[in-house]
Amino acid sequence: MSDLTPSDLTGLTIAEARDRLRKKEITARELTEAHIAAIEAANDALNAFVVATPDKALDMAKASDARLAKGQGLPLDGLPLGIKDLFCTRDVRTTAGSAILDDFKPVYESTVTQNLWDAGAVMLGKLNMDEFAMGSSNETSHFKPCVNPWRADGSSKPLVPGGSSGGSASAVAARIAMAATASDTGGSIRQPAAFTGTVGIKPTYGRCSRWGIVAFASSLDQAGPITRTVRDAAIMLGQMASHDPKDSTSADRPVPDYEAALGKSVKGLRIGIPKEYRIEGMSAEIEALWQQGIDWFKAAGAEIREISLPHTKYALPAYYIVAPAEASSNLARYDGVRYGLRVNGRDITSMYEETRSEGFGAEVKRRILIGTYVLSAGYYDAYYIKAQKVRTLIRQDFERAYQEVDAILTPATPSPAFGIGEKSGDPIEMYLNDIFTVTVNMAGLPGISVPAGFSKQGLPLGLQLIGRPFDEETVLRAAQVIEDAAGPARRPDAWWLGSTSAADAPKSPKAAKPAKMAKAAAKKSS
Amino acid sequence: MKVDEATVRHVARLARIKVSGQEAQSLQRELSAILDWVEQLDAVDTNGVEPMTRVEAMALPQRSDAVTDGGIPDQIVKNAPLTEDHFFVVPKVVE
Numbered sequence: 001m002s003d004l005t006p007s008d009l010t011g012l013t014i015a016e017a018r019d020r021l022r023k024k025e026i027t028a029r030e031l032t033e034a035h036i037a038a039i040e041a042a043n044d045a046l047n048a049f050v051v052a053t054p055d056k057a058l059d060m061a062k063a064s065d066a067r068l069a070k071g072q073g074l075p076l077d078g079l080p081l082g083i084k085d086l087f088c089t090r091d092v093r094t095t096a097g098s099a100i101l102d103d104f105k106p107v108y109e110s111t112v113t114q115n116l117w118d119a120g121a122v123m124l125g126k127l128n129m130d131e132f133a134m135g136s137s138n139e140t141s142h143f144k145p146c147v148n149p150w151r152a153d154g155s156s157k158p159l160v161p162g163g164s165s166g167g168s169a170s171a172v173a174a175r176i177a178m179a180a181t182a183s184d185t186g187g188s189i190r191q192p193a194a195f196t197g198t199v200g201i202k203p204t205y206g207r208c209s210r211w212g213i214v215a216f217a218s219s220l221d222q223a224g225p226i227t228r229t230v231r232d233a234a235i236m237l238g239q240m241a242s243h244d245p246k247d248s249t250s251a252d253r254p255v256p257d258y259e260a261a262l263g264k265s266v267k268g269l270r271i272g273i274p275k276e277y278r279i280e281g282m283s284a285e286i287e288a289l290w291q292q293g294i295d296w297f298k299a300a301g302a303e304i305r306e307i308s309l310p311h312t313k314y315a316l317p318a319y320y321i322v323a324p325a326e327a328s329s330n331l332a333r334y335d336g337v338r339y340g341l342r343v344n345g346r347d348i349t350s351m352y353e354e355t356r357s358e359g360f361g362a363e364v365k366r367r368i369l370i371g372t373y374v375l376s377a378g379y380y381d382a383y384y385i386k387a388q389k390v391r392t393l394i395r396q397d398f399e400r401a402y403q404e405v406d407a408i409l410t411p412a413t414p415s416p417a418f419g420i421g422e423k424s425g426d427p428i429e430m431y432l433n434d435i436f437t438v439t440v441n442m443a444g445l446p447g448i449s450v451p452a453g454f455s456k457q458g459l460p461l462g463l464q465l466i467g468r469p470f471d472e473e474t475v476l477r478a479a480q481v482i483e484d485a486a487g488p489a490r491r492p493d494a495w496w497l498g499s500t501s502a503a504d505a506p507k508s509p510k511a512a513k514p515a516k517m518a519k520a521a522a523k524k525s526s
Numbered sequence: 527m528k529v530d531e532a533t534v535r536h537v538a539r540l541a542r543i544k545v546s547g548q549e550a551q552s553l554q555r556e557l558s559a560i561l562d563w564v565e566q567l568d569a570v571d572t573n574g575v576e577p578m579t580r581v582e583a584m585a586l587p588q589r590s591d592a593v594t595d596g597g598i599p600d601q602i603v604k605n606a607p608l609t610e611d612h613f614f615v616v617p618k619v620v621e
Contacts, residue, residue: 107601205581219581248587317564328541335542337614339605348617349542357544365543366556369534372541373557383564388577390570395578427556428563444581469582 002026006034010175011491014079014232017178021068021078028064028078032057032122035080038176039124042149045496048161048171050085050143051093052125060122067120076239077120082177084168085126086133087113087223088212092123096214097131097141097164100334100359102341110212111244112181112223119239124177128167131361132331133188133216136433138166139424140363148196148417149174149492152457156495159417159459162192162433168226169196173492179227179236183213185220186319187413187437190449193226194412194462197451197489199233199479200226204470205444206251207237209244217326218249220319220441228489230450230479234258237472253470261473262480267301269478272405276312277436279414286411286461289453293409293463296485297478305405309397314390315439320431321374321387322442327364328371334359366427395443402468407478410436412449412462436464446472450482451489460490528558 002009002025009031012020020026036054043049057080064078088094088106095101109117117123128146130138137160138146148161149170161170165182169192172180182189184202193200201224208223215221225236238258244250273294278287294304336342336355343354360368374383401408414435423430440447446469449462463482467475483489529537534554538545545553599612608615 104605107598107604206584245587245589249581249584251582251584252587311570314567314570317566320560321564321567332542336607337616338603340607342607345617348619350544351617352542353544356542360543365545365549366553366560368541368543369537369553370557370560373529373533373537373561376537376540385577386567386572387564388579389572389575390567391578392575393570393572395581428559 002030006037009034010038012178013229014076014178014227014235015229017079018076018235022073024068028061028068028122029058031078032061032080035124035176035178042174042176042494042496046147046149046170046174046176047144048128048146048167048174048176049082049125050095050097050128050167053092053123056092057122057124060117064120064122074118074120076116076235078122079120079178080122080124081116082124082127082168082171082180083113084165084181084183085129086183086214087181088214089113089123089126092126094126094214095142096133097129097143098359098361098364099142100341100356101339104339106212108212111209111242111246112213112240115239115242116181121239127165127171127180130164130166131364132214132327133164133183133185134327134363134367135163136187136191136430137418137420137423138163139420140361141166142361145420146170147420149496150196150417150459151495152459155457158420160195160420162195162417164188165192165200165226169193169198169200172196172198172226172228174494174496175491179225179232181223181240182226183221183223184441185216185323186441187434189224189226190437190447190462190464191413191433193449195417195460197460197492198226198228199230199448199450199483200224201233201237201448201472201475202440202446203237203241203472204251204446206249207241207446207470207472209242209247209250211244211246215330217323218330219326220323222441230476230483231259231262233448233479234262234476251470256473258472258476261477264477265301266297266478266481269302269407269474270405271297271302271304271478272307272401272408273304274307274309274312274401274408274410276309277410279435283415285455286414289461289463290409290411293452293482296481297409299485300481302478302481307401307405307408309401309439311390311393311397312439315394315442316431316435318387318390318394319434319438319442320370321383322391324367324371325375325384326371328368328375331360331364331368363427391442394439398443398445406468407474408466410464410466412436412464416455416457416459416461440466445469446475448475448479450479450486452482452486527554528561529554
């Protein structure tokens with residue numbers, strides 16, 4: 001046992017914990033126990049985990065310790081991770097945040113999570129998310145909203161953690177998971193990362209296998225990690241990425257050593273600043289943050305160039321044709337026959353209709369209906385084909401830009417985290433959260449959100465870097481410049497612990513008062 | 527309004543989602559607003575532009591047409607709401 005407190009242990013980065021585990025300064029067991037206790041202490045307040053798997057975590061930690069003791073540690077041995085509930089996990093309930101999957105327990109494991117377990121990582125449980133990853137605030141989850149560990153200065157108003165990977169971002173920011181898997185269809189990794197002061201990278205489409213990930217929009221969905229540092233993002237992505245014959249869109253090319261790309265100078269690197277991202281009504285705060293980023297890159301020796309991405313403003317409306325169209329097709333499988341919820345009707349059609357009416361939430365129904373409409377007879381060319389043509393133009397914008405620059409710098413979100421319930425009344429207002437991130441999915445490019453500063457109210461803000469296809473290395477290397485300049489990551493005040501400070505949290509998970517959600521969920525998953 | 531209530535009901539029927547009268551009204555409003563908003567794409571000249579079908583040019587991988595798994599009926603029906611002898615059970619569909 002080390003002399004580190006549980007709070008010290010949960011505060012370690014992946015890189016630090018990995019190195020200490022290898023030097024036998026800490027054990028996977030104590031690291032895992034510290035996280036299990038932290039989840040129990042925080043989850044009632046944050047609702048980040050929808051299923052906790054403490055027994056599984058301790059079993060996995062035991063196996064890690066055995067390997068580490070023999071000096072046979074794997075790349076992620078003993079590191080406790082949270083898994084977005086979109087990833088199928090064998091025998092552990094997987095819901096995609098929806099009631100329609102009910103008590104679905106996959107008999108198989110997603111390729112991305114299997115890669116992580118093969119690398120020795122420890123699973124803490126499944127993380128809250130917007131239903132079927134459709135949302136920007138985690139408020140569409142069937143399991144109630146997840147809460148951002150950050151609060152505005154002097155306020156106790158609950159804020160959204162962003163979405164759809166809200167549980168992933170909240171858990172990593174709150175130090176109840178060392179890192180988490182996430183997925184990004186229009187901004188679902190980068191926007192919550194920006195809202196919680198964490199790092200989120202969406203790699204190039206095809207870099208991570210989509211096999212075993214509940215499908216939303218197949219030509220846009222891509223998995224990636226949420227972490228607390230750029231180095232941890234590089235480590236996680238290196239293990240999540242692979243070529244997978246089970247996903248025909250998976251890229252058959254070697255996975256580079258992303259960590260090795262870090263620390264290389266950005267001297268002479270050409271950073272593009274797209275003028276179209278200076279949207280009307282952009283807040284002075286976001287504008288200043290962006291300028292700060294530009295200044296940091298100049299100081300690091302990079303070359304700043306103004307570029308033009310003329311079709312930027314059409315990305316979001318085109319996305320809201322393509323994504324719902326693909327979703328309406330993908331979600332046709334939830335019919336109450338092979339898995340999930342069934343609500344009986346007078347015949348088979350009414351059984352389908354009753355099941356889908358009860359099982360899907362309002363935002364999912366809205367998107368299925370939009371998708372069904374734009375794909376229906378007479379509208380296919382006017383909407384879907386038109387949007388796919390616009391997508392070609394968006395991709396060509398980037399191709400032209402990358403003849404002049406090596407990476408592109410933009411804000412990650414138009415605002416810091418907002419209050420729960422504040423934007424749920426107007427779908428389009430909610431959709432605008434993805435205005436800076438969605439172009440990247442439409443073009444299939446890699447993008448990262450890095451913490452870059454704080455709003456006047458003390459809330460985290462992020463900058464986004466966009467790279468060439470399969471050039472995650474440059475994206476990560478450049479992200480390191482922002483991280484280094486912005487200073488060490490801040491830890492949100494652990495208000496969920498009440499008067500006890502994080503350092504006083506119980507050392508043994510058994511001594512901690514189990515959170516209702518975690519306990520119930522653990523029972524379900526066993 | 528871009529879509530009327532009858533259209534909402536038709537689309538909901540195609541999508542096999544039952545909607546109540548009240549739901550149909552709010553969906554009519556929301557769908558119309560979203561469709562009005564995406565109409566700005568009409569301003570983009572897409573003449574001669576190919577629709578994007580792939581993010582990156584890549585030949586679709588092929589494999590030999592052989593059985594790669596099977597013999598796992600217990601697993602296949604494990605999560606089904608109603609089964610009998612490894613069959614999914616649904617309401618009667620033929621008279």
